[in-house]
Amino acid sequence: MKLEQWRKAWQQLIGPGSPYEVVTSPNVNLRYFRHAPPNLLDAIDAGRVHGDREFLVWEQERLTFAGFFDQVDRLAAQLSQRFAVKQGDRVAIAMRNQPAWLVAFVAVQRCGAVCVPLNSWGLRDELFHGLQDSGAQVLVCDEQRLRLLAGDVLNDGLVSIVVGVQEGQTLAPNCQRFEALIKAPVLALPAITIDPDDPALILYTSGTTSRAKGVLSSHRAICQALTALEFQSAFCAVSSPERIQAVIDSGLAPTNLMAVPLFHVSGLHAQFLLALRSGRRLLLMYKWDVDKAFDLIRDERCTQFNGAPVMMQQLLGSPRFDSTDSDSLYGLGLGGALAPSRLLAQISKRKPKAIGGSGYGLTESNGIGAAVGGDQFVYKPDSVGWPLPIVDVCIGPDPYSPLPAGQSGLIWLRSPTLMSAYWRLPEASAQTLQDGWLDTGDIGLLDDEGFLYITDRAKDLINRAGEKISASEVESCICEMPGVVEAAAFAVADEELGERLVLVLRSELDPAPTREQVCAFIGQRLAAYKVPAEVHGFHEPLPRNASGKLIKAQIRELLVSA
Structure with missing residues (x-):
């Protein structure tokens, strides 16, 4: 078999x-891979052997592995020598996907610093929280994120390396052009020793229900x-x-x-x-x-x-x-x-x-x-x-x-x-x-x-009069209904039952399925107590975070405002 x-x-x-x-x-009775690299810098440097093979394609830009590492080494030298980034310091990145993001990440590791990637989909408050919470010494960002944070960055005097700024464009004294730094001569980097248990990364959790927490990894x-x-x-x-x-x-x-x-x-x-x-x-x-x-x-x-x-x-x-x-x-x-x-x-x-x-x-x-x-x-x-x-x-x-x-x-x-x-x-x-x-x-x-x-999710279990209802089971069920593109199920307080089930869905059909049709569809497939008490339809895509998870707190707000 x-x-x-x-x-x-x-x-x-x-x-x-x-x-x-x-x-x-x-x-500690913990299993591990014997031959895993001892630190992230060693893991990354394995990519240098690929030399002149093409690595990155973005818009009109193409980079070989060798070209990528050349930019990494130049930026790392600037971070270390010009901006005094040392082991254990935090350096934040806030930009949409592009080669500069990848270059910045590896350059931070070459300095032995801790990289703090921020949610580039986030608004000003979320970005500023990540900067303040992590205590970042340097920010590498694109113009859009700089505009969101301009007042905060200027007030704090935070060194900012900005991607995509045209040569000759006026920048604040604490801001430097990324493109200029990666064209600067390669300077010597101080020798560093990285212990496997040293901090390498702070990633902020999705924060679908509360302020995002920084996840520190070695x-x-x-x-x-x-x-x-x-x-x-x-x-x-x-x-x-x-x-x-x-x-x-x-x-x-x-x-x-x-x-x-x-x-x-x-x-x-x-x-x-x-x-x-x-x-x-x-x-x-x-x-x-x-x-x-x-x-x-x-x-x-x-x-x-x-x-x-x-x-x-x-x-x-x-x-x-x-x-x-x-x-x-x-x-x-x-x-x-x-x-x-x-x-x-x-x-x-x-x-x-x-x-x-x-x-x-x-x-x-x-x-x-x-x-x-x-x-x-x-x-x-x-x-x-x-x-x-x-x-x-x-x-x-x-x-x-x-x-x-x-x-x-x-x-x-x-x-x-x-x-x-x-x-x-x-x-x-x-x-x-x-x-x-x-x-x-x-x-x-x-x-x-x-x-x-x-x-x-444990918090996505609806307790209806003592019966536990899985939100994802109801969502998965209704997504089998022809025309239903996505759905969110959650609990609202109910004086008699404790909680009742509410279902929000988006359909590509016009007209969308009625409440009666939705409830009949679910009732034929799931137990009667799993049939929603309320059904609401939306025409716009339901809000999701960067990893694709539904943000149910926002969906609740949309429901209230509607």
Whole structure:
């Protein structure tokens, strides 16, 4: 049976002598990859061997690996010598996806500093909170973000390196042109020694319900995460050889179309840093646009697209998906948010030879938890796969009370990829990290074959007169209804029942389905108590954060204002 073949391949990959050999730390009973790079700078420098191969394509700009690292070295020297950035200092990045973002990230690591990517989709308050909270000494930003922060940056005298400013354009005294700095002579960098436990990164959480928290990660955690992602690619190759052979036979250079933001782990770790290490070509999208995406896939012969479910839905929903415009696509990956069953089924049906995949992880785990791809994805598309080999998963009220296979409960993770803490938030850190285990806040189950399923967020459970209703189950159900594009389910207070279920949906039909039709559709598929008490339709796309998750607080506000 294939299941046994997969298990055998898995064990061979993590066995002695393998690049992905897994060993156990005797002190804390934690599994880790023996051969993972010791720090992020070593992990990144592996990309220098790719030399004159093309690395980045963005608008009219093209950069080879050598050209990319040349810009990195020049900017790092300027940060160190001109702006006195030293080990442990924080340097923030606030801009949309473009090559300068990637250059800045690596330059910060070359100084041994801590990179603080900020949400470029955020408004002024969110950006300013990240700057103030992290105590950043330097900001690298584009003009749009500088305009949002202009008063704050000027008042604080924060050194700002601005991307995209024309030569001769007047800037404030504390602002420097990025383009001028990367043309300056390469200066010597002071020698640094980076310990695996030194801080490397502060990523701010999505903040869908409250002010975003800074997730502080060490070099060790990120390097273990990168190796886990590389392990998953290797496992997918050995467990789905026919799919991999189809890619090889195409003769196309591995090329990722990247539309997810770089300030999120799925963009930063799983796409940028993996491509840099492995020599893959990256096509950067400044912002998501489905027609622009198809133009790039067609013209640049993109072989891989990884995106949030809402992006994948638009890609599959376009008439261009079944045309020659998508012929080069051999890999389709999902991440960032729960995907509806209909979408998962479509991927395998519409591209039967493609390497489909999805996974599960959090900012707090550096994106690492479980993963599924290739033949395994076809076998169990609704699951997020087996927990990765350095990850312990416990389903239960606490890590010491595991529930039997098949029973849903709170998901706890333990792995060397976990964050060190929430930046300057000891109480929140202690609540989320308990004796080395991460309280994910997600609800899920492990089946009898070890596959992990995510069923809901703990805070997305509606308690209707003592009966627990999964918001994602209701959302997934109604998204099966023809014409329904997206939906959000949540609780509102009810004097009699405690909470009642409200459903907000967007339909592409005109007229949209009525409340009666929606309730009848759900009532035929789910228990009667899961039928919503209220149904509301919206014409505009529902608000989502940068990782593609619905922002239910905003949806509630829209409902109230409507």
